[in-house]
Amino acid sequence: MSEKPFKGKVALVTGSARGIGRSIAEDLAEWGADQVILDMKQEDCDKTAQEIAAEFGVKAIGVACNVVNKEQVGQAADKIKAEFGGLNFLVNNAGILRDNLLIRMKEEEWDLVLDVNLKGPFLVTQGMLRMLMKADGGGRIVNISSVSGLVGQAGQANYSSSKSGLIGFTKVVAREYASKGLLCNAICPGYVQTDLTGALPEDVQKMLEESIPLGRAGRVEDISRVVRFLCSDDASFITGNVIRVDGGTAIGM
Secondary structure (H helix, E strand, O other), rough: OOOOOOOOEEEEEEOOOOOOHHHHHHHHHHOOOEEEEEOHHHHHHHHHHHHHHHHOOOOOEEEEOOOOOHHHHHHHHHHHHHHHHOOOEEEEOOOOOOOOOHOOOHHHHHHHHHHHHHHHHHHHHHHHHHHHHHOOOOEEEEEEOOOOHHOOOOOEHHHHHHHHHHHHHHHHHHHHHHHOOOEEEEEEEOEOOOOOHHOHHHHHHHHHHHOOOOOOOOHHHHHHHHHHHHOHHOOOOOOOOOOOOOOEEEOOO
């Protein structure tokens, strides 16, 4: 691509050292956005940042941060402001699973998933909000929810609740800050092929793929390119929306 639509923009993707988060960071970098790679381990963040900078010719820094720790989120915001002067795009991607049937689910399993998947986006969004409101052309927030937040999944009372809550959070942020030119949308991925899901037994993977109307698992780039679209000027009249990227899994929802 000769033109770089995101040149001069800065993107923060949480949970971006690997998987879907890394794919999102790469697609934004391909269009010229400088990157903040934020994940739990500094070594992983630095490695991914160096590789993205080398491949796409953008500035990229690694920031180790636990998204449920308000102090660490504040420190991350300070570092972004010092390094880049501001922030244009925030993608709340970091999330975890702790599946169990409701009758067996421990309170700790419930609390941990709700903390990371819902409190985390709240703290990070709150911590970055002032920079996003000052972004040229309006800031963009994309929250990575899940079809589980739309349909509910057996064994995922904690996860489905957290992702459903994230959809509600998305709509509130969109409504509260539309007057500031800030756009906030959510994406609901279905079953996506990653290193984590690739470790599932083959028969389980086959069953999951056969349940998808399009007959295949999603690819990480299926998600990351929708994120890139939502950050672009082409999506400047889209806010408060929930976009399913699920191969038809939740048709009718």
